[in-house]
Structure formats: structure tokens, C-alpha cells
Amino acid sequence: MASSLRPTLTASLPACNATTQSPKLYPSAINPFKSSQSHFHGLKLSLAIPSSFSSFTPSISKTSVIVSAKVTKGSVAPSFTLKDQDGKTVSLSKFKGKPVVVYFYPADETPGCTKQACAFRDSYEKFKKAGAQVVGISGDDAESHKAFAKKYRLPFTLLSDEGNKVRKDWGVPSDLFGTLPGRQTYVLDKNGVVQLIYNNQFQPEKHIDETLKLLQSL
Amino acid sequence: MSILPHHYHIHHAASIGRRHHYHHHRHHRVYCTATTPLKPRPKVEPLIINTTPLIAPPKLDDPELKSSWTHRAWVATGCTTVLISLASSVVGSVDSHIWLEPVLSGFAGYLFADLGSGVYHWGIDNYGDASTPVFGSQIDAFQGHHRWPWTITKRQFANNLHALARVITYTVLPIDLIGHDHPAVMGFVGMASGCIMFSQLFHSWAHGTKSKLPPVVVVLQDAGVLVSRSQHAAHHRPPYNNNYCIVSGVWNKFLDENRVFEALEMVVFFKLGLRPRSWSEPNSDWTEESEASPATSDFVAMTMLCIRISSNVEYFLEKPVINENTVVSLEYEFNEYHKKSKPHVTQSQ
Numbered sequence: 001m002a003s004s005l006r007p008t009l010t011a012s013l014p015a016c017n018a019t020t021q022s023p024k025l026y027p028s029a030i031n032p033f034k035s036s037q038s039h040f041h042g043l044k045l046s047l048a049i050p051s052s053f054s055s056f057t058p059s060i061s062k063t064s065v066i067v068s069a070k071v072t073k074g075s076v077a078p079s080f081t082l083k084d085q086d087g088k089t090v091s092l093s094k095f096k097g098k099p100v101v102v103y104f105y106p107a108d109e110t111p112g113c114t115k116q117a118c119a120f121r122d123s124y125e126k127f128k129k130a131g132a133q134v135v136g137i138s139g140d141d142a143e144s145h146k147a148f149a150k151k152y153r154l155p156f157t158l159l160s161d162e163g164n165k166v167r168k169d170w171g172v173p174s175d176l177f178g179t180l181p182g183r184q185t186y187v188l189d190k191n192g193v194v195q196l197i198y199n200n201q202f203q204p205e206k207h208i209d210e211t212l213k214l215l216q217s218l
Numbered sequence: 219m220s221i222l223p224h225h226y227h228i229h230h231a232a233s234i235g236r237r238h239h240y241h242h243h244r245h246h247r248v249y250c251t252a253t254t255p256l257k258p259r260p261k262v263e264p265l266i267i268n269t270t271p272l273i274a275p276p277k278l279d280d281p282e283l284k285s286s287w288t289h290r291a292w293v294a295t296g297c298t299t300v301l302i303s304l305a306s307s308v309v310g311s312v313d314s315h316i317w318l319e320p321v322l323s324g325f326a327g328y329l330f331a332d333l334g335s336g337v338y339h340w341g342i343d344n345y346g347d348a349s350t351p352v353f354g355s356q357i358d359a360f361q362g363h364h365r366w367p368w369t370i371t372k373r374q375f376a377n378n379l380h381a382l383a384r385v386i387t388y389t390v391l392p393i394d395l396i397g398h399d400h401p402a403v404m405g406f407v408g409m410a411s412g413c414i415m416f417s418q419l420f421h422s423w424a425h426g427t428k429s430k431l432p433p434v435v436v437v438l439q440d441a442g443v444l445v446s447r448s449q450h451a452a453h454h455r456p457p458y459n460n461n462y463c464i465v466s467g468v469w470n471k472f473l474d475e476n477r478v479f480e481a482l483e484m485v486v487f488f489k490l491g492l493r494p495r496s497w498s499e500p501n502s503d504w505t506e507e508s509e510a511s512p513a514t515s516d517f518v519a520m521t522m523l524c525i526r527i528s529s530n531v532e533y534f535l536e537k538p539v540i541n542e543n544t545v546v547s548l549e550y551e552f553n554e555y556h557k558k559s560k561p562h563v564t565q566s567q
Contacts, residue, residue, distance in 0.1 A: 110484065111497055179485045202477045 070171035076192050077102070080166045082137070082159040085145035090135075090159060096192055099132040099218055101211050103185040104172045105204075108140045108148035108158075112183065116204030117154055123208050124155050130215040132187075137161045139181065175201045187211050189218055283369070285376035293376045296383030296415050299390040303408030306394065310401030320405035327409030329468065334410070335417050336463035336470070340479050343458065344494035345486075356381070367454055370422045378418045386415045413465045421464045424450035442466060459496035 071077055081091045092102075103120070105113045120127070120134050127134055134156040140148075145158035161167055164181070172184045185207045187196040195218065198210045311320045339360075348358040359381075363370060370378065390411045397403045423435050424445050431439075438444040445467035453461035460474045461467065473479060483494045 106484065106488070109497075110487065111480065112484070176481060176485060180481070180488060202480060 070169060071186065071194055071197070073194050073197055075194055077186065077188055077194055078169055080161075080169070082161055082166065083142050084160075085142055085149045085158045087142050090157060092192070095133050095135070095188075097190050099130065099190055099215055100188045101127065101132055101134045101185060101215075102188065103134070103136050103183075103207060103211075104161075104167055104170070104181070105136060105138050105183050106181040107138055108144045112202065112204045113138070114152065116183070116207060117148070118152055119205045119208045120156060121152065121154050123212065126212055127215070130212070130218070132215050133157075135159060137166060139164050139167070173199070183207070185211055187214050187218075283373045283377060285374040285380075289376035289380035292380040292383040292387065296379070296386040296390075299387055299394055300408055300412040300415060302394045302398070303390060303404045303411065306398040307401045307404035307408055310399065310404065314401065316401070320401040323402040324405035324409040327406040327411075328413055328466070330406070331410045331413035331417065332463045332465035332467065333469045334414060335465050336473060339462040339464060340482070343462070344483070344496055345492055364454065364458065367425055370418075371425050373422065375419070378422055379415060382415045382418055386411045417465050420444045420466075421450070423447075424464065442468065456500060457496055458500065459494075 077092065079092045081089055084090045092100075101120075103116070105116055107113060117136060120136070124134065136154075136156065136158045138145075138158070139161055141162060142160050145160060148154070149158055167181065170186070172182045174180060174182050180201065182199060183201045183204060184197060184199040186194050187198075189195050196211065196214045198207055200206050307320045307324070311317050342353065342357050342360045343364075346353055346357045348354050348361075350357055390407060393407050394404075397407070423431055423439065424447050426435075426447065428436055428447070435444065439446045443466060445464050449461050449467045449470060450464065459479065461470045462479065463469045463473070483497070486492050486494070
């Protein structure tokens with residue numbers, strides 16, 4: 001009774017900060033891709049320390065090589081069928097005929113992924129104007145996606161790649177010696193051909209800029 | 219009659235055609251009634267609230283802030299082990315006429331201490347709580363520090379340093395016994411352990427005000443030899459996820475710009491399933507409280523409470539029926555607000 005008498009404040013669009021949730025263990029079944037090299041783009045090095053310590057950070061490099069990735073620029077992306085946040089089955093073929101942005105991200109409710117999702121949301125009109133769809137894929141289940149999409153009012157589809165099968169099929173590289181699922185975005189044209197692959201783990205907003213830049217030229 | 223912000227709400231509410239009657243006694247007595255032409259006015263007893271916050275910052279004369287002889291003893295032993303290292307290094311350098319290596323390793327020790335302080339601070343700030351084995355008391359202390367950051371400046375010297383001094387004693391004494399013949403090793407260990415032990419002092423200075431600090435400390439802070447006040451202040455602002463290093467702060471820019479701790483947090487999350495505290499909105503146990511007097515805090519608390527009450531009463535105005543449940547909900551609001559305090563809710567005669 002008392003709770004019904006309490007006035008409720010309508011919430012404005014939530015700020016994109018992750019809030020407490022029960023921790024979800026990333027599926028331990030993930031195997032780093034065949035190559036043991038980590039793939040870590042977009043890290044600015046501004047060393048303020050003596051150069052004798054440069055060997056301290058061997059794993060962080062500005063560029064690295066993708067070794068035998070299955071999906072490359074110019075190839076047709078392999079099809080998949082996954083469940084979305086409402087539990088409905090969605091195939092990649094559903095998006096044929098229009099450009100589609102498929103972005104693989106580590107996990108729901110982590111700071112980088114939240115920033116990325118919110119950035120896609122905030123630029124969604126621009127994607128629509130370019131005639132493109134946006135699809136996010138991570139290893140979280142449909143329930144997690146539903147809560148994540150609801151909380152941040154995400155207007156696009158999130159797919160559950162449980163077991164990370166699609167991630168492996170597409171050859172999305174891991175970061176930090178396989179400890180972190182990679183953050184990689186693919187832009188497919190209306191024929192399903194990959195026109196852009198962009199990888200950047202720690203600057204998630206850049207994915208939106210890069211994909212929009214390409215879409216506007218398609 | 220005290221003037222409180224919610225008076226605007228009251229007069230605004232009165233303008234929509236209902237008759238209301240509020241009194242606000244200067245001694246925190248809140249008396250709210252509402253009337254309706256449809257039913258007889260219910261008898262609403264005035265409520266007197268006295269609140270005692272359950273968790274309060276230590277007062278200036280709190281023994282918790284003072285140094286005991288045990289504290290002083292630990293600081294003395296810690297300093298002794300550090301001085302033994304440094305002395306061994308100097309003596310060894312004099313004997314061997316090799317200075318460059320021990321000096322360089324000493325500098326490396328100074329840098330290592332800053333990095334180590336950052337990593338430790340990051341871990342303690344983000345994971346665990348008071349019940350965590352071994353580190354529980356430290357985690358609790360760091361949480362308390364975020365809530366009342368100015369308290370560190372009120373701690374006496376040995377009180378502030380004794381915990382670190384104890385760890386240094388346990389760690390450095392065996393190293394002194396084993397490695398005293400190696401000047402470079404002793405140089406590294408002496409500088410690293412000394413900086414770690416005194417990091418709480420540097421930390422306390424970083425919370426100080428320029429006018430009250432010794433001039434030489436201000437010079438060292440401005441030169442970047444010791445962590446600066448501005449750099450450390452950034453750590454005490456939301457989202458509390460940067461500038462973790464507290465010796466010299468020389469690593470802070472590199473660690474923050476390269477998102478090293480963010481990467482570590484992601485790895486810990488995926489491998490261990492632990493979410494760091496910095497990913498969540500800070501709760502009241504973590505958010506800084508201002509260094510206000512208890513009277514001011516009470517005034518602010520009462521003002522907030524009255525605003526909530528007035529907004530509830532506005533809601534009541536939309537609904538013409540007021541019965542005994544109305545009083546219950548108001549009491550609920552009082553009790554719910556003061557859940558964390560010790561409420562003393564009494565009814566006046």
C-alpha cells in the first residue's frame with residue numbers, strides 16, 4: 001500500500017554506466033582462435049617512463065596480424081542462426097538486401113560494451129538513414145540481452161552466441177593472449193559481402209565512426 | 219518558522235484548491251495534515267524525529283586517529299629494516315666503488331613502489347569487502363577513506379603508517395639478512411620499501427591543503443616527486459577508477475591512458491566472474507560525505523525528508539480519500555528514510 005502511494009519518477013535515458021548484477025562467468029569453453037597471437041588495436045602509447053621499461057609491455061602493440069581468419073574483407077560472411085533477446089530465432093539471411101553491421105562484443109553490462117551499445121543507439125538514426133541494420137553478438141544468453149537492451153533502450157537486435165560458435169566461425173580474434181573475447185565489427189553490404197572489419201577493444205566508440213564512414217560510401 | 223525549500227511545494231499544492239495546514243517547528247518537528255470535504259479530517263499525530271546516524275566519521279579527538287606505542291613500535295621496526303637496506307647499499311657501493319648500479323636500482327625501486335601502490339590500491343578499492351580474509355580490514359579502511367577522505371589528514375603519524383610498517387618489517391627483514399651483500403639489490407629494496415611504507419604519508423599530504431603543508435612537500439608535489447594534490451583529487455571523483463598510484467603518481471598517466479586497469483578488470487571478470495566496484499554506481503557507503511558539522515548534516519537530512527513528505531502529500535491531494543492508511547504511509551516514509559540511522563520516532567502528547 002505504502003509503495004503505491006509513493007510517487008514514481010519517470011526515468012530518463014539511463015547514463016551508460018554498468019550497474020551491479022550477478023557476475024556472469026564467461027563460458028570457459030572458449031578456445032582462443034588457432035593463432036595464439038593477440039589482436040589489440042587502437043592502443044595509444046604515451047610512455048612517460050624510461051625506455052628501459054618498454055619491454056614491460058610486450059603484449060600491447062599498435063598493429064598486429066590476423067592469422068588465417070575465416071572471414072576476410074571481400075568474402076561472403078558465413079550464415080548463422082541465433083536467438084535474439086526475445087528468444088526468437090534470427091538468421092543472417094534475414095538481413096540480405098540491406099547493408100548490415102554485425103558487431104561482436106565481449107559481454108553485456110561491462111563498461112566498454114555498454115559504451116559501444118549506447119553509441120550505436122545514439123547514432124541509430126544515421127544507420128537507418130544509410131539503410132543499414134545493426135546486430136550485436138556476444139556469448140551472453142537471451143535473458144541477459146533482454147535486460148541489457150531494456151535498460152539502455154537499445155533499438156537493435158542482440159544475438160546470443162552461446163558457446164561462441166559463430167565467433168569462432170568468423171575468426172574473431174581474442175585479446176590479451178586469449179583472455180578477453182575480441183571486439184570486432186563487420187560491415188556487410190546488401191549482398192552479404194564483408195566490406196569492413198574493424199577491431200578495437202578499448203575504444204568502443206570508434207567502431208561507430210568507422211562503420212558509418214564506410215556505410216556512407218557504400 | 220524555519221524556511222525550507224519545500225515551502226514552494228506546499229504553497230503550490232495549496233493553489234489547486236485544497237486546504238492544507240502545515241507547521242514546521244524549528245526543532246525538527248514536522249506536522250503534516252491534509253483535509254478533504256468528503257470525509258472527516260483524520261487525526262494525525264505530530265511526529266518528532268530524532269536521528270542518530272549509525273555510521274559517523276571519527277571525531278577529531280577519536281582515539282582511532284591517535285598513535286599508540288604499538289603503532290610507534292611497528293613504525294620503528296619498519297624504518298629500521300628500510301635503513302638497514304639503504305645502509306647496506308651505500309656501504310657496499312663505497313667498498314666496491316660502483317655507484318651507478320645501486321643508484322639506478324634505487325630509482326627503479328622508487329618507480330616500482332609507485333606502480334605497486336597503484337595495483338594494490340586498485341585491487342583493494344574494487345574487490346572484496348570487510349569480511350574478506352586477510353585484506354578485509356584494509357578494504358574496510360579504504361572504503362571508509364573514500365567516504366571521509368579528510369580523516370587521513372587528522373591521523374597521527376604512526377597511526378597512519380603502522381599497518382604498512384608491519385608488512386615492510388615482515389618482508390624486508392629476511393631480504394636484509396639474505397641480500398645485504400648486494401648493493402644494487404639493497405638499493406632497490408630500500409627505496410621500494412621506504413616509499414611503500416611512507417606512501418600513506420604521501421597520500422595524507424595529497425589530501426592536505428597547500429597553505430597547511432610544509433613548503434618542501436608542496437615543492438616536491440609540484441615537481442612530481444610526490445603524488446600531487448590535484449592528481450589524487452581526481453581519484454576521489456566519480457567514477458573513482460583512475461589515478462590509483464599514490465607514491466609519486468608517475469605511472470598514473472600511462473596506466474590511465476592505456477586503460478591498463480580496465481583491461482585487468484575485464485580479465486578478472488571473464489576469468490573469475492568478479493565485477494569491480496568501479497563498474498557500478500557508487501552506493502552511499504562509498505560516496506564521499508562532506509566535512510560538515512553534525513548539525514548541518516541533520517538539517518540537510520531533515521530538509522530532504524520534508525521534501526519527500528511534501529511530494530507524497532501532493533500525491534495525496536490527487537486522491538480525495540484519506541484514511542488511517544495515510545498516516546501509516548507517512549510513518550513508513552520516516553522509517554524507510556531513517557532505515558540506516560537509529561530512528562527514534564515518538565508521538566507528541
